[in-house]
Amino acid sequence: MTAWLRTSRLGLFAVALLVGVGSGLGAVAFRYLVAFCTWLPTGYGQFGQAGWTGSAHLPWLGLGFFVLIPAVGGLIYGPLIYRWAREARGHGVPEVMIAVAERGGRIRPQVSVVKALASALCMGAGGSVGREGPIVQIGSALASSFGQWVRMPENRMRILVACGAGGGIAATFNAPITGVFFGVEIILREFSVDALFTVMLSAMVADAVAIPLLGDHPFLAAFPAGITLPHARDYLLVGLLAVAAGLIGLLFKTVVYGVEDLCDRLWKQRPEWARPAVGGLVLGLILLAVPQLYGVGYPVMDRAVGGRYALWFLLVLAAGKMLACSVTLGIGGSGGVFAPSLFVGATSGMAFGDLVSHLFGASAGPPALYAVVAMGAVFAAAVRAPLTSVASVIELTGDFTLTLPVMLAVAVATATSRALSYGTLYTTKLLRRGHDIDRTAPWRVFSDLKAADVMRPFPAPLPVPEPSPDDPTGDPPGHLSGDPSGELDEAPVLASESLTGTLRQLATRGRRDGLPVVSDDGRQLEGWVADATILRAIADRMHSVGGDG
DSSP: OHHHHHHSHHHHHHHHHHHHHHHHHHHHHHHHHHHHHHHHHHSSSSOSTTSSOOOSSOGGGGGGHHHHHHHHHHHHHHHHHHHHOGGGSBOSHHHHHHHHHHSTTOOOTHHHHHHHHHHHHHHHTTOOOBSHHHHHHHHHHHHHHHHHHTTOOHHHHHHHHHHHHHHHHHHHHTOHHHHHHIIIIIIIOOOOHHHHHHHHHHHHHHHHHHHHHHOSSOTTTTSOOSOOOSSTTHHHHHHHHHHHHHHHHHHHHHHHHHHHHHHHHHHTTSOGGGHHHHHHHHHHHHHHHOGGGSSSOHHHHHHHHTTOSOHHHHHHHHHHHHHHHHHHHHTTOBOBSHHHHHHHHHHHHHHHHHHHHHHHGGGGOOHHHHHHHHHHHHHHHHHOOHHHHHHHHHHHHTOGGGHHHHHHHHHHHHHHHHHHOSSOTTHHHHHTTTOOSSSOOGGGGGTTOBHHHHSEEEEEEEEOOOOOTTOTTOOOOGGGTSOOOSOOOSOOEETTOBHHHHHHHHHHTOBTTBEEEEOTTSOEEEEEEOHHHHHHHHHHHHHHHHHHO
16 A cells, blocks of 8 residues: 555655645644643733733733743743754754755654644743744644655655645645745745645645634735725835845844854853743843734734834834844744744835835825735745745735735845845755755766666566565565565655665665666556666766766
8 A cells, every 4th residue: 555655646646635634734733722822821812912911810920921931931842842852943944944955855753743832832932933934844744754654755755745834834824825835935945747736735635624623714814905006106116115125034034043143152051951941031021122022923913004003113013023033043942934024024014104105195005005015025035935925925915906016026025135145044044054955066966867867777667566465465576576476565766766865765775785666657667776776877977977078
């Protein structure tokens, strides 16, 4: 059974459906877990939007609640992360990206559980981070665990991890198109028909699973609908805002990693498990100054775009969110940066909208329009994922009339960010560890080699042996040349598997004499791959490259 799942295209689609169900249910469970962990100390499902209002469950703490609760939360999730899954610290998406790029999509199974608990505790205790990073890591870990269980080839394992990430995003934000683009553009980082269709399948199923439990309305349904630019010349203002948003996105990245470096220098060699508790006091002082920064902050975004805050306070919220999010991550907290980037974009964009309304009057258009446009532009500048950025703003607000201004702002902000900086908010974390998943390394001159290029081909393809009722063991025939009476159960290599994936499978699962290579549809045995055949293919490639030079 597992051989069919890992070798046939229909098997890949079947696993993608299961991953969609799992990531959808995981997203729903995580949403409720965050709400519960917020209600437990505060007495409310969402907290902070009312300003200096104390906890309903701990009224005797007064406003001191804002200072103490982040430290208490850190005392719980700090040891949890340190003991069980240290990769659960931070915003999570870079860990998934490096797992896909360099580890064949392998993520430890316990990461999903630890990430869910730690992130929910962090956000419930005031951590000023978002849900997207945790749900991406949770969905990806679930997909990777299932893929490892059925011994999926690495090229398909990577697609499955993208399915888990995309399904999680689709379910938690009711945004299936955003989920598809997030999985393919940010996690998988390659576009192919198989990858797009498979991730699309998971995102669709995950959203369908979540809708009966979370509702069918746009995630940011409270935002004004039907807002448009009154004049074509207002696109000049959108372009100006996009440049500013590009700079804000870069500033956000700089502050995140600058605060992390500062925290590292101050903490030095002290126990890492205690860092969130001690640092939580610093975070608490920020929350005491601006309570609206408590937790994820979507209700505050609704109020900002609804015109409830003055221009100066919008700027305070934008700057404060960058600082509070950076401190949360710097002290060892767990949570995402997608929601904070939307928060920064919405508040700074609304401030820009208020400003141009004062300068140009009604002809500049409603300020809320600039808030929505800036949400996509800041996120695009921070992570340089224009397709995901456009889709997220349109789907989260449910307003397709904003498509053109959002596209313009995202394009300009992305170009501004790319011209001024190399790493993104996600990849800079990997660059600081010595991993550059964007730039081609010298050893990748052989990256276009596939298993079909390095195998010893059979004179003619052989049919894949079918399991025989007379052979209860299901053992594969010896060297694929004996009586085909068994089922292939040793994870054969797909012909389209990359050289890197083929080498890793030989090292971790292969016998001393190699592994079989099957066609991508899993129906034909095409050859045999071993160390000697790979070395011969590499030598031939080096000889041909040298001859061309």
